[in-house]
Amino acid sequence: MTIPAAKVAKNKDRAKKRGQIGNCPDPSRILEHDPKIRIDVLDRLRNTSVVSAAQFDKDLLVELGKLSAYLQLRKYPVRKALEDKIMAAAFFEPSTRTRLSFESAMLSVGGKTISVADAKTTGVAKGESLRDIGQMFNSYADVVVVRHTEQSAIAELSEYLRIPLINGGNGSDEHPTQALADWYALLKWRPEIAFDEIPEKFRLNIGIIGTPGNMRTVKSFLTLALLFHKNINHITIFSEMADPLGDDMRELCDNSPIGINFSRDLQGSLEYLDVIYMNAIAFLGDGYRFYSEDFQLSAESKLKDDTVILHPLARSDELAVDLDDTQHNLYFNQADGAVWMRQALLLSIFDRVRNSVPDDLLI
Ligand code: CP
Numbered sequence: 001m002t003i004p005a006a007k008v009a010k011n012k013d014r015a016k017k018r019g020q021i022g023n024c025p026d027p028s029r030i031l032e033h034d035p036k037i038r039i040d041v042l043d044r045l046r047n048t049s050v051v052s053a054a055q056f057d058k059d060l061l062v063e064l065g066k067l068s069a070y071l072q073l074r075k076y077p078v079r080k081a082l083e084d085k086i087m088a089a090a091f092f093e094p095s096t097r098t099r100l101s102f103e104s105a106m107l108s109v110g111g112k113t114i115s116v117a118d119a120k121t122t123g124v125a126k127g128e129s130l131r132d133i134g135q136m137f138n139s140y141a142d143v144v145v146v147r148h149t150e151q152s153a154i155a156e157l158s159e160y161l162r163i164p165l166i167n168g169g170n171g172s173d174e175h176p177t178q179a180l181a182d183w184y185a186l187l188k189w190r191p192e193i194a195f196d197e198i199p200e201k202f203r204l205n206i207g208i209i210g211t212p213g214n215m216r217t218v219k220s221f222l223t224l225a226l227l228f229h230k231n232i233n234h235i236t237i238f239s240e241m242a243d244p245l246g247d248d249m250r251e252l253c254d255n256s257p258i259g260i261n262f263s264r265d266l267q268g269s270l271e272y273l274d275v276i277y278m279n280a281i282a283f284l285g286d287g288y289r290f291y292s293e294d295f296q297l298s299a300e301s302k303l304k305d306d307t308v309i310l311h312p313l314a315r316s317d318e319l320a321v322d323l324d325d326t327q328h329n330l331y332f333n334q335a336d337g338a339v340w341m342r343q344a345l346l347l348s349i350f351d352r353v354r355n356s357v358p359d360d361l362l363i
Contacts, residue, residue, distance in 0.1 A: 020336060022329025023308055025188035027069035027340075033195040037070075037353070038063050039362040045348040049165040051154050053176040053220035058227040062194045064180060065187045067344040068337065070357060078343070081352045082111035088141035090133075091168065092119040092148045097313060097335050098168045098178070102145045105342035109352075114141060134160030143349060146170075164349050172214045172283070177345065178312050179220035181338035185330050186275065188337070189308055193231045203233040207273040209266060209295050209318075211239050213246020214283040217312040221277050222249065226256045236261040236269060238295060241285055266295055270302045276309045280316045291318040299323050310334050 041063045070076060087106040091099045103113045116122055123133065134157045137144040143164045146157060151171035158165055169175040187194055193204065206225060210218040225235060235258055237244050244262065245253060253260045263269055270276075278297065281288040297309065298320030308330040311319050315331075323329055347353050354362065 020332060021325055022332050023189065023327045024333050025185075025330075027072040027188055030065050030069045030187050030191045030194075031073075033191050034066070035361070036363045037066055037357065037361055039353060042067065042348045042353050043351070045345065046351045047164060048349060049158060049161075049167075050176055050345065050349075051158065051165065051167045052174050053179045053223040055176070056180070056224060056227070058194065061180065061183055061224060061227065062187070064341060064344045064348070065184050065194070067347070067353065067357075068184050068340040069188070070361075071343050072337070072340040076357050078109045078347070078356045080110040081347055081356045082106065082109045082350055085111045085142045085346075085350055086140070087111055087113050087346070088115070088137050088144040089113060089168075090116045090137065090144055090146045092116070092122075092124065092146070092153070093169070094118075095147055095168065097338060098147060098175075099145070101335070101338040102166075102168065102177075102342050105339050105346060108339070109343050109347060109356075111346070130156050131160050133157070138162045143346070166345070166349075169216055171216070173216055173219070175216040175220050175312070177338070177342060178217050179224045180345065181341045182217075182221050182277070182310055182312070182334055183224050184337045184341045185310065185334040186308075188333070189330060193228050196231075198231045200233070203231050204228075204274045205233050205272050206235045206275045206277065207238060207266065207269065208235060209238045209276065209278040209291070211241050211244040211246075211283040212237065212249045213244060215279055215281075218277065218279055219249060221310075223252065226252060226258060229256055229258045232258050234259045234261055236263050236273070238263055238266045238269070240264060240282065240292075264294070267301070270307070271304060273307055274304070276303075276307060278309065278311050278318055280311075280314060280318060290316055296320070297323065299326060303328055 041059045089099050089102055106113050130153060145166040145168045147168035148170050151173040154167045154170045167174055167176055192198055208218055212219045212222045282291050296318045299322040307328055309328050311331040313335060347356055
């Protein structure tokens, strides 16, 4: 499908009006490759909990990306699609983006939200168990998004829930919907990653600053990156730890054809990297610390002209604000796109994609 130039311009104007800065790739680029949505693929999410990035294969990620693009382009009215549904956003750990973007997504498709923004305002402060809290979610909502400091909380809650649960980040384990948002941004930027076989010399070299074994956003991002092995040359993990992968991720990486490298020399490697995924804190074996200067980026860094940077945010000194106005900045688009990806996810979980887009768009 060819998207008329006027529509592309309109979308760019809209992005400008919303004050977006940095790299704002056009969502219609994903649809140019394949405009039809495979409903049989999205059906796999029907009434399903989302707890891990490992639940997603390339097809499911791409179909969610296409639906997100239609939603972002406001092609079809979805304002009432979930008007009979309630989403509980239960955040037992602080969040700006995940909770607000899920709430924004739910409200945008007509749903209602109830929210826990601080565990201290719940029975947790009086020692209430997750088991009993889970029972209450069953009574008060149709889906629950949970963030928790403890890795085990998601599995524990799942035992008692009769409604779908979405993992909004559990301790050092996973943040699957962040990874969906990360890859939505990358698919808008280079849709050929998903649809073409890129000639070897143009395949991506990705740098990940962090420890996939212990950092949830990094782990979930890397898990999805491995799905695009045909179009990724190398992934280099930049970390001061001797074993940044840990057992589970090492096994996943060992079974992938992608070359996985390890380095401490980020600055000396910048000229080779097309995508850099970074985070605010480093896990260094005995706890979390902020990154040293060696792992920081600014407009002075010797990045390739077309390198893009992803960061789940919030940031600290590792990502200088002087990068914000450059084309390296895909991180704001990554956060912005999360709203559309989370709309797509909610519509799929509640089986409302059929009601939201015309039949001839579905195959
Ligand atoms: N990306 C992310 O998880 O941000 P928040 O902690 O603000 O939700």
